[in-house]
Amino acid sequence: MSVRLSKEESEKQLDMRKETVKRVCLKKADMTGLISRVAVVLDVSGSMIEAFNSGMVQATLERLLPLAMAFDDDGSMEVWTFDHEFKRYPPITRGNFYNYIKDNKITARGGTYYSPVMSDVGVYFSKEEPADIPNYVIFVTDGDNADERATDNAIKYISHFPIFFQFVGIGNTRPNAFHYLRKLDDMNGRYVDNANFFSIESLADINIIDDAELYTKLLDEYPKWLSYPQVKQMIANGRNIAQTNKKQLKKLENLAKSDPTERGGFSKYSNALDIIADIVDILLDALG
Numbered sequence: 001m002s003v004r005l006s007k008e009e010s011e012k013q014l015d016m017r018k019e020t021v022k023r024v025c026l027k028k029a030d031m032t033g034l035i036s037r038v039a040v041v042l043d044v045s046g047s048m049i050e051a052f053n054s055g056m057v058q059a060t061l062e063r064l065l066p067l068a069m070a071f072d073d074d075g076s077m078e079v080w081t082f083d084h085e086f087k088r089y090p091p092i093t094r095g096n097f098y099n100y101i102k103d104n105k106i107t108a109r110g111g112t113y114y115s116p117v118m119s120d121v122g123v124y125f126s127k128e129e130p131a132d133i134p135n136y137v138i139f140v141t142d143g144d145n146a147d148e149r150a151t152d153n154a155i156k157y158i159s160h161f162p163i164f165f166q167f168v169g170i171g172n173t174r175p176n177a178f179h180y181l182r183k184l185d186d187m188n189g190r191y192v193d194n195a196n197f198f199s200i201e202s203l204a205d206i207n208i209i210d211d212a213e214l215y216t217k218l219l220d221e222y223p224k225w226l227s228y229p230q231v232k233q234m235i236a237n238g239r240n241i242a243q244t245n246k247k248q249l250k251k252l253e254n255l256a257k258s259d260p261t262e263r264g265g266f267s268k269y270s271n272a273l274d275i276i277a278d279i280v281d282i283l284l285d286a287l288g
Contacts, residue, residue: 004055007098010062014094017066017211024215025070030226031219036134037125038068039078040092041117043141046083048108051142051171058101059204060170063214064138065097073133078124083110084261086117088124111261112143115150118165119255122158127249132238134231135163136222140203142171144180147260151180152187154255157248159190161241162234164225166218169199192230196221 005013025031042057051057068077076091079100092100100106118139125135145151155165169178181197198217202208209217225231234241242249 010098011094014062014066014069014097017063017215018069020211021066021070021215024212024219028219028223030223031071034071034134034226035073036071036136037078037131038072039080039121039125039135039137040064041080041082041121041137041139042106043112043143044081044083044106044108045110045112045141045143046108047112047142052101052106052108056202056204057106058099060140061092061100062097063203063206063211064218065092065094067136067138067215067218068092069094073131080117080121081106082113082117083108084113085110086120086256088120112141112145113147113150113260114139114141114145115147115154115255116258116260117256118151118154118158119252122154122161122163122252123249123256125163126161126245126252127242130239130242132235133162134226134235135161137163137165138218139165139167141167141169141178141181144178148180150255150258150260152189154252155184155187155195156189156191157251157255159192159194160234160245160248162231162238163194164222165195166222167195167197168203168218169197170203171201173199173201192225192228193221194225 025034040061044052048057065077069075076093078091079089081087081089089104089106090096096103121137125131158165167181167184169181172178178197178199181199184195184197185193187195198220200209200217203214237244
């Protein structure tokens with residue numbers, strides 16, 4: 001990684017990267033002039049300790065923030081962290097970005113569970129802060145999750161809301177790495193395809209991937225998602241979608257409040273109960 005820039009130099013770099021994002025957007029359908037909320041979800045599991053200590057996570061945020069500066073409705077980026085739990089942090093902005101990780105005392109420690117934090121993101125954007133605009137979430141992780149079944153459900157429930165997840169695997173580019181995230185494009189049972197994935201050795205190091213290439217990869221599937229008729233309808237109904245999709249929202253709330261480590265401890269039985277619950281939902285839907 002490069003030497004840490006001064007705050008003034010970093011601010012100039014943010015502005016240059018913002019212009020790069022705009023140039024990338026000009027080449028993509030449905031991206032020119034787009035207003036969209038942007039969020040980042042950061043893995044803080046124990047395996048991320050070195051990434052935090054080396055400054056890689058801080059540098060990663062500084063590469064992602066220009067996306068929000070370019071097309072977020074208020075130029076800020078909402079922030080979540082997760083391990084076996086999750087936490088919301090203040091939005092990152094041009095005014096507070098420079099030592100964001102240090103200032104907010106964000107460290108790594110626990111396991112890797114996706115479903116609670118994803119569900120909380122869904123609840124936040126659909127119920128707590130609804131809006132008639134799309135929501136683009138960058139989900140950064142260095143490892144596979146221990147709650148695949150629950151994450152399957154979270155992704156399916158979230159597909160009924162105008163929220164797109166761009167998963168980014170870092171630190172492991174082997175073909176067999178991130179096996180769960182690699183199968184997202186073929187996942188059945190979703191209202192609409194609402195997720196994409198790519199992996200890279202490091203998001204922070206510009207020598208590995210330059211800004212234009214990075215933003216092109218990050219925005220690869222987002223325009224396609226925006227073009228779906230179902231998504232256009234969800235966006236138009238964004239302020240009221242919590243009322244429209246009460247059942248899916250309730251399930252997201254339950255997942256966000258649950259303890260994934262307890263589910264993992266009884267995975268055989270919890271998976272069976274999940275399957276039974278899915279069957280009941282299907283029957284209830286059929287009965288109207």
